[in-house]
Amino acid sequence: MIDLREYGLTPAMAAQNDTGEPARVTAVLRERYELITANGAAFGRLKGGVYYDVNPEIYPTVGDFVTLRENDEMMVGDRIIIRTLPRFSLFVRRASNDRARSQYQKAVHEQAVAANFDICFIVTSMNRDLNMARLERYLSQAWQSGAIPVVVLTKADLFDDFMLTAETVKAAARGVEVVAVSAVTGLGMDAVRAIMKPGTTAVLLGSSGVGKSSLVNALSDGDVMRVNAIREDDARGRHTTTHRQMIRLPWGAMIIDTPGMRELGMWDADEGLDMTFPDVEETLARGCRFFDCSHEREPGCAIRAAIQSGELTEERWQSYINLQKETKFAQDKAAYLRAKTKRFKEISKASARRDWNV
Ligand SMILES: Nc1nc2c(ncn2[C@@H]2O[C@H](COP(=O)(O)OP(=O)(O)OP(=O)(O)O)[C@@H](O)[C@H]2O)c(=O)[nH]1
Ligand SMILES: [Mg+2]
Numbered sequence: 441m442i443d444l445r446e447y448g449l450t451p452a453m454a455a456q457n458d459t460g461e462p463a464r465v466t467a468v469l470r471e472r473y474e475l476i477t478a479n480g481a482a483f484g485r486l487k488g489g490v491y492y493d494v495n496p497e498i499y500p501t502v503g504d505f506v507t508l509r510e511n512d513e514m515m516v517g518d519r520i521i522i523r524t525l526p527r528f529s530l531f532v533r534r535a536s537n538d539r540a541r542s543q544y545q546k547a548v549h550e551q552a553v554a555a556n557f558d559i560c561f562i563v564t565s566m567n568r569d570l571n572m573a574r575l576e577r578y579l580s581q582a583w584q585s586g587a588i589p590v591v592v593l594t595k596a597d598l599f600d601d602f603m604l605t606a607e608t609v610k611a612a613a614r615g616v617e618v619v620a621v622s623a624v625t626g627l628g629m630d631a632v633r634a635i636m637k638p639g640t641t642a643v644l645l646g647s648s649g650v651g652k653s654s655l656v657n658a659l660s661d662g663d664v665m666r667v668n669a670i671r672e673d674d675a676r677g678r679h680t681t682t683h684r685q686m687i688r689l690p691w692g693a694m695i696i697d698t699p700g701m702r703e704l705g706m707w708d709a710d711e712g713l714d715m716t717f718p719d720v721e722e723t724l725a726r727g728c729r730f731f732d733c734s735h736e737r738e739p740g741c742a743i744r745a746a747i748q749s750g751e752l753t754e755e756r757w758q759s760y761i762n763l764q765k766e767t768k769f770a771q772d773k774a775a776y777l778r779a780k781t782k783r784f785k786e787i788s789k790a791s792a793r794r795d796w797n798v
Contacts, residue, residue: 442478446692448556448641453505456525460507463519465500466686473500473521476688477508484508484519491521498524501552502684502696503641527555529586531643554643554684554696559635560587563646563655566599566620572612576717576759578645579613587643590617590635594651597622612756614718623654632659638692648700653681656697659689665697720760723752 444454447464454462463484467474473484487509491499500506500521507523531553560582564570575591582589591613596602602620610618617635621628632655636642644652653665664687666680681699688694720743729740735757737744746752 442476442480444476444478445639447476447688448639448694449505453525457505457507460510460522462525463506463508464686465502465504465506467683468500468502469683472518473506475506475508475519477519482519484521487520487522490523499552500524501555502686503555503557503643505556529557530555531557531560531581531585531645553698556641557585557587557643557696558640559642560585560589561592561642561644562589563592563594563644563650563652565594565650566596566602566605569647569650570605573759575609575613579616582645590619592632592655593618593620594655595622596620596627597624621655623651623658626658629658633691636689636693636695641686641694641696643696644698646700648680650700652700653697656687656695659695660687661690717756717760719752720757
């Protein structure tokens, strides 16, 4: 028997599972779901009447906890998934065109990238893939997902000045941990391991070819993901990983590898914004003379003053504006942080005590 706590199931999630047997989705195939159940790996299919109904269940994605119908056909063949349990974090790619919107259910299904991860690794190489404005967007999206973002700078063995790059990124990504790694020399692997506590889940996000799968392999006992050579000179990747896959690492943390995306669609990055730009938020909070200040040329403008004194750079202000344009910027940050603290407390309690059953 497998203890699903080792796959991240917490007492609170188990309590949601009123009927049936819990399982976790490790990969989504075309119509089938690869699962880990108390009895080991299995395949599952969605129960028709529940998932395609007027008021359908949310389609599972990688990392989702689901409920299986009990005793179906003595477990011969595919298991039947009857419910998707509530998620504590989710990465969704925004519906980018009208076609996707008109096929709403399909869009919802396809754009839920991963669910129930505690850490979001934003992976970027230090070559031409490194782009500060984009990194800020990724960070904002990561906060929005409900997870804690961490920036991973890959291929440190190829860059003599990786320490300097890491410092620059740290300065831009305030309050976010930044680690430089090399899958070749093993540099930074201990730092990554320390971030990924047993029972927690991390998702890897980043462009194709930055080394996400290589990182998974370096953290695993053997090669679990396929890796292909890329041309470093033009930083072009080859889209080696073709589907999202959750893997359990030797010390009991889970990692979700994803296929690289050239540029992530702009996700719903509302509340993530002020977590990524605490300096801008602080300046704004000081207040301008005019309450409707456009921060352009009005006298007594806090933003302009901060830029003039060098406290804030024009560039950073512009990134903030650009991101704000793309988002609605609202929502309840306090609630977000409360939920986060609760989740971490729960995980540590669950691993300290083993007096509950799933
Ligand atoms: N020198 C060096 N090369 C690396 C490192 N990590 C990955 N690579 C190389 O980078 C290339 C791409 O690595 P992958 O791990 O396949 O990249 P990926 O992010 O998984 O790419 P997709 O699956 O397409 O999204 C391969 O040639 C790797 O050998 C590293 O730390 N150092
Ligand atoms: Mg890959």
